[in-house]
Amino acid sequence: MQRFVFVFFLLSLFIPCAYPDGLPQKEFSQWSVDEAVSVLNKSPWARQMTFTRVVGGIGSGVFGEKEIYSTFFVRFLSARPIRQALVRLQQIQQGYDRMDTTARSEFDGLTERLLDPDLGRWIVLTVNFRSNDPDTERSVKQFFQSQSFETIKNRVHLSTVRFPQLEISAYYPPQGDAIGAKFVFPRQVDSVPVLTDEDRTVSFQLDPVGMDSGLIVDFSLAPMKINGELVL
Numbered sequence: 001m002q003r004f005v006f007v008f009f010l011l012s013l014f015i016p017c018a019y020p021d022g023l024p025q026k027e028f029s030q031w032s033v034d035e036a037v038s039v040l041n042k043s044p045w046a047r048q049m050t051f052t053r054v055v056g057g058i059g060s061g062v063f064g065e066k067e068i069y070s071t072f073f074v075r076f077l078s079a080r081p082i083r084q085a086l087v088r089l090q091q092i093q094q095g096y097d098r099m100d101t102t103a104r105s106e107f108d109g110l111t112e113r114l115l116d117p118d119l120g121r122w123i124v125l126t127v128n129f130r131s132n133d134p135d136t137e138r139s140v141k142q143f144f145q146s147q148s149f150e151t152i153k154n155r156v157h158l159s160t161v162r163f164p165q166l167e168i169s170a171y172y173p174p175q176g177d178a179i180g181a182k183f184v185f186p187r188q189v190d191s192v193p194v195l196t197d198e199d200r201t202v203s204f205q206l207d208p209v210g211m212d213s214g215l216i217v218d219f220s221l222a223p224m225k226i227n228g229e230l231v232l
Helices: 002-013 033-042 080-094 101-115 134-146
Strands: 046-055 066-076 122-131 156-159 170-172 181-186 201-206 215-220
Touching: 033 046, 033 080, 046 215, 066 134, 066 215, 080 101, 122 134
Parallel strands: none
Antiparallel strands: 046 066, 066 122, 122 181, 156 201, 170 181, 201 215
């Protein structure tokens, strides 16, 4: 658990510059910390949505007000670059580059499920949350922890031109790691692909607790291609 806490601390605080095509030009096992975090926070498969509000009382403002920052991190976990970045941060933390062959093999076995899951039928998005207000952060995190598929299915969907309200197929609450809450959507509906090269954008929409408005995060699909193939 400490491993993932460390990783998420990096994800929420590092703000490195993005690469022109969203990916470092080398094998993921050679990415630096900055490069891995850039993929997780600044690549085409990741978005940050920050809400601010000012509250009165204790704070550093002229009249005692305090500005509250609340940030949602939304990522396509089903996109291989995101999973590679998560694994690479674990590698760096555990000293993977200095391991001998046996130790590397053991480590690869532990991370294989994250790096190469069977996602042929599913699109998976994750949501993490951070706030400089402990009460707000606790409230939103408790919301995600307490939800089930039945309670959250009407509050979240993907939106495209052909599928304006695509419902989730499964929901997995946060497990105390850096990945966050997982929302699983089908790649096809009645044998029709949900996303194709003809689509320009896809939106993730969520009605979260403790916020004045719902969360709507737009992704442009054109930059999400590798070697001409849409990677989701």
